[in-house]
Amino acid sequence: MSPLQDFLRPLLMSGPSGVGKSTMLTRLFADYPDKFGFSVSRKHPFHPLTSVRSPSLPDTTRSPRPGEEHGKHYYFVSRDEFLKLLGEGAFIEHAEFSGNFYGTSFMTVREILGAGRRCILDIEAQGVRQVKKTDLNPVYLFVSPPSLTTLRSRLQGRGTETEASVTKRLTMALAEIAFAKEGAHDLVIVNDDLDRAYEKFRKVALGEPVTGDILPPLDD
Numbered sequence: 001m002s003p004l005q006d007f008l009r010p011l012l013m014s015g016p017s018g019v020g021k022s023t024m025l026t027r028l029f030a031d032y033p034d035k036f037g038f039s040v041s042r043k044h045p046f047h048p049l050t051s052v053r054s055p056s057l058p059d060t061t062r063s064p065r066p067g068e069e070h071g072k073h074y075y076f077v078s079r080d081e082f083l084k085l086l087g088e089g090a091f092i093e094h095a096e097f098s099g100n101f102y103g104t105s106f107m108t109v110r111e112i113l114g115a116g117r118r119c120i121l122d123i124e125a126q127g128v129r130q131v132k133k134t135d136l137n138p139v140y141l142f143v144s145p146p147s148l149t150t151l152r153s154r155l156q157g158r159g160t161e162t163e164a165s166v167t168k169r170l171t172m173a174l175a176e177i178a179f180a181k182e183g184a185h186d187l188v189i190v191n192d193d194l195d196r197a198y199e200k201f202r203k204v205a206l207g208e209p210v211t212g213d214i215l216p217p218l219d220d
């Protein structure tokens, strides 16, 4: 496909927690402040991207945390409102975690496209399976760690996780990796050296042709 056509398709990025998705996105948004719109289905409270301005936001039924604002970090909706929207087929993907619903709505994507930006979605494996059943037709990108050992040390080094949550995130990482091993994605970028990985990511985001990396064995 031509760069223009690829740029118009949403970019769905996924990859295990701690692989460096936000790090690369933060760089991209700093380099191109007006080109992209971003939606993330759910993030932990200390996530750096919660402060990134986005033309559209995911919906959640959970209560705002201190410092979070409606329309800035999420659209906070009641459970009834969420279920009504769900019934109307408003969500590209949704999930329930710890008793709260999170979802990415078709409206989010339309708003981003309407603003002339490329829509970037950060969605986990479970949500990606749901997206595959829609006609969204995104480019599926998997951001892979060079090894599981590296992933663990990034999660520990980020300083946001307890030992228990590192273990939980690594368990979830195995599901993400198993999905990638099924060949579910169009393209893999291995985030080994950040500058190298970012350069590839930047090109993918701009819709330029890129040769993907080979998925590492990730069996360590």
Ligand SMILES: Nc1ncnc2c1ncn2[C@@H]1O[C@H](COP(=O)(O)OP(=O)(O)OP(=O)(O)O)[C@@H](O)[C@H]1O
Residues within 6 Å of the ligand: 015, 016, 017, 018, 019, 020, 021, 022, 023, 024, 043, 044, 047, 154, 155, 157, 158, 191, 192, 193, 194, 195, 197
């Ligand atoms: N190429 C890299 N080399 C070394 N450290 C990196 C690299 N990329 C990211 N990191 C570091 O790894 C940690 C995790 O990165 P980041 O928070 O961006 O991950 P994430 O994929 O967005 O995770 P989550 O899905 O939980 O939000 C951060 O401390 C970040 O600075």
